[in-house]
Amino acid sequence: MSEGTGRYNFLEVEEKWRKVWETDKSFEPSADRSLPKYYVLEMFPYPSGRIHMGHVRNYTLGDVVARYRRARGFNVLHPMGWDSFGLPAENAAIENKVHPAKWTRENIAAMKAQLMTLGLSLDWSREISTCEPDYYKHEQKMFTDFMRAGLAYRKESWVNWDPVENTVLANEQVIDGRGWRSGALVEKRKLSQWFLKITAFADELLEAIESLERWPDKVRTMQTNWINRSEGAHVDFSLVGRDDSLRVFTTRPDTLYGASFCALAANHPLIAEQAENNPDLAEFVSECNRLGTSEEVIEKAEKKGFDTGLKVAHPLDPSWELPVYAANFVLMEYGTGAVFGCPAHDQRDLEFARKYGLPVTPVVLPKGEDPQAFDIVNEAYVGDGTIFNSGFLDGLGVDEAKSKVIARLGELGTGEGTVTYRLRDWGVSRQRYWGCPVPVIHCADCGAVPVPDADLPVALPDDVDFDQPGNPLDRHPTWKHTTCPNCGKDAVRETDTFDTFFESSWYFARFCDANNPDEAFSRDAVDYWLPVDQYVGGIEHAVLHLLYSRFFVRALSQCGYMNLDEPFDGLFTQGMVCHETYRSEDGKWLSPVDIDRRGADSAFLLGTDKPVKIGRSEKMSKSRKNVVDPENIVQTYGADTARLFMLSDSPPDRDLEWTESGVEGAWRFLNKVWRQVQDAIGAGLPDRNTPLPASFSGPADALRRAAHKALDGATGDLERFHFNRAVARIRELSNAIGEFSPSDDSDRWAYREAVEHLVQLLGPMTPHLAEELWRALSNDTLVARSTWPVADPGLVVDDMVTLAVQVNGKMRAKVEVERDASEENARSAALSHENVQRAMEGKEPRKIIVVPNRIVNIVV
C-alpha cells in the first residue's frame, strides 16, 4: 500500500458525480421503443418527514437492480414519487395547526433532498405526488369510468364510528374497542359508502396467482388465503312456528348431523327484528357493535351469545329442533351472516357450546378410533375421518359425505352447493379531508351522478379548518354546493374522499407517462413499460396494496385503459430494518436520539434521570419513532458507505437489527479500494485499447482468473438478489489485487483488467466511488453508461482439479493437478505425495491406473 496518494474525499466526490449524472440525464430512459425495456420500481414512500435506514435499504436494493440492468443494455425506467394523501398529514394539522398540504410538501422536499444524497439512479423528471390535482384528476376520471362499467357502486355498510370525533375509523384506529384518539367506545354504524367491485375478479385474481412465478411463495400464499375461496353449501333451516327459514353457509355440510345450534351475526335482520321487543337482546347487539368491524378483534374477543328463544328445524330431519343464538363472532359480511354450530368439529363452536350447555355430538371418527369410546373433551376434532352418528352418511369419507349431503339437500329443497370467498368488495369511502374527493354529485332527482370529464378535477378546497371533529369538507360553507350535471338543479357534492390505497393502486402506470396532462397515461406508454419487471417493497403490503393493484389492471383493462394481465412480473420483499423501541413513563414513543442507554436493560431520557421503558425491537417506522436517520452516516462516511453497508450485512430478504458497528468496516473497505486503484495507476497501466498479450506470467494468470471468477459469480448473485454474496466476491477480488505486483507489460495489462472489473462490479453498489475510479483509470465514459463486462468462460472454470489417490484400494491422499493433465503428470504427482509413499512402504508399484481428472489407483 503506497502512502502519499492523498485521501478519498467522499463528500466532494459524491456531490460531483451526482451533478454529472443530472446534467447527463443518465437515468432518463430513452424514448426508443425498439430497445428492450426493464422497469424497476420500489414501493414509493409516504412523506412522513425524514427517511430512515429502512428506506435506505429498500431504495438501495432497487437501485442496484436498476444500475445493473442498465449496464446489461436495458432501457431502464426507475422512477420515484410520493404517496402523499393520508391521515398523518391531518393529524399534524390538528396537532400543530399546519395545513396538510404545507406539511406534506415540506416533508417531500426534505425527503427528496435526502434521497438525492444517496445517489439513487432515479429519473426525477417523472416524480409524482399523489395529493396534487394533476395526479388525482386522472384517478377521478377512472372512478367515473368504473361507475359506468358497474365496477364502482354505492351501498349501505357497517363502519367503525367514533361518537366523540364524529367520524369513521379505520380498523387499525380501533384499539381495544375504543377510538385511538378520543378513547371513546367505538360503535358500528350503517353509512352509505362507495365500493369497488374487486369480487368480480375473485376467481381470476386467485387463479392468476399461479402465473406469478417471480413472486415469493409466502406472498402468493397470503393472497390465496386472503381471497379464500371455499366450497360449501347454503343450507336452509326452517324457523319453527313461522313461514320462513334461516339460510346458513357452511364449508362442512358433512357434519350436519353434529349440529347443535344456529348462530347469527348481531346485525342479521332476524336479530334486528327480535331485538325490537327484547331490550336485553338489543343491549347484546349494542355490545357486539362496540367491538368494531375488525376481524382480528372479533377473533380475539371472548365468544358470547344470546339465546333468542327462536327454534329452527334440522334440514335433514324436521322433527329435530335447534336453538337460535345471536353471537358476537359471526360476521354479517361473510357468507349469509348465519352459521350452524357443530361443536365436536370446530373449536369456536365447542367453546360456545360448553359455555351455554349445548350438546356436543361427534360425527367424524378419526382413523383407528373406536366409535363407542371416541369422545370430545376440550379440543374439537377438525381432521379427516369416517362419518358416523349420521344416518345415511355413516361410513363415508368426508368428501363423499359432502357431495352426498348436498345432493340430498337439493332433493329436499333445503339447500345447495355453493362457493364463497372471504374477499369482500373494497370500501373506498373515507370521511376525511386529506384524500382525493370522490367525484360524484348527489341530486334529489337524478341520484348519484358522476362528475363529467370536463369538470375534473374536483379539487380539494384549501380553506378548511380542523378545529371541530368530523370531516372539514362537509362543514365547508360553499364547497359542496353545486348543481346537478344532468338536470341543472341544486345538488351537493359527495364529501367523502378515497381510501389512500386508491392512489397507490395505479401509480406504477402513471410513471410510464408521468407528465401527460391530458390522460392518466397513453396506451403506447403502458404497452411498452408495463408490467413492472422488478418490484421491491415490504412484506407488509403483501396483501392489500398488491391485491388492489392486481384488481386495478383488470378493471382498467376492462375500461380500455390498457391490456394487461398482471402489474408486477417480479416481486422482491426485502427484510425489515428493525430497532428497539422506547417509551416514556406516560407511554409516549421516544426516538433513539433522545435515549441515554446505561447498560443492558436500563435507559434514561437523555440529559435527565427519567427512566425510559425499553420495548422489543420492531420494524423501523416513524409511527414508533424507532428510526435512525441516515444523514449522520452519510455526512461522516458518505452515501456509498451507507449503501455498501446495507448491502453487505445480510441477505436482503432477511430482517436486520440495526447497528452501526459494521459501518466503519464498509468505509475502510472503500478506502482500501480507492488506494488500490491509485496504486495500480501509479504502476503505469497500459492504455485501455492495448491488445490482449499473447501470454501471461503465472501470477498474472491467477489474477485474471480471480477477476473473471468474481465477475461471473457476482453477476449470478446480482441476478438472484444475493447482493451480500456479490459483495463478498468483490472483497475477494480486492484481496487478490492487493497481493499482486506487476513486473512487465502483460502483468500490467492483467492488472488493469482486474481493477476495471472491480470498479465495474462496484458500479451498482457504490456508484460515486466507481465513477471516480473509472475516470481515474482514464476512461472518458461514465460507469453509469458503461456496458457490463463479460467473463471469459475459459478463465472461470477451475483449471486445477483434485485427484483422489488410492493405494491398494484405500484412499491415501488428494493431489492437485492441472485439468486434463497427462497420465504421466498425474502419476508423478500421486507418487510424490508423502502419504502415498508411506502407504507403499518402499515397494514398487505393480500397476497404476489413472482416471483423468478423478482418480489415481496404485497397486503394490
Ligand SMILES: Nc1ncnc2c1ncn2[C@@H]1O[C@H](COP(=O)(O)OP(=O)(O)OP(=O)(O)O)[C@@H](O)[C@H]1O
Ligand atoms: N424498517 C424498514 N425496513 C425495510 N423497509 C422499510 C422499512 N420501513 C419502510 N420500508 C419500506 O419502504 C417503502 C416505503 O414505505 P413507507 O414510507 O410507506 O414506509 P412506512 O412503513 O410508512 O415508514 P414510516 O412508518 O417510517 O413512514 C416500503 O417498501 C416499505 O416496506
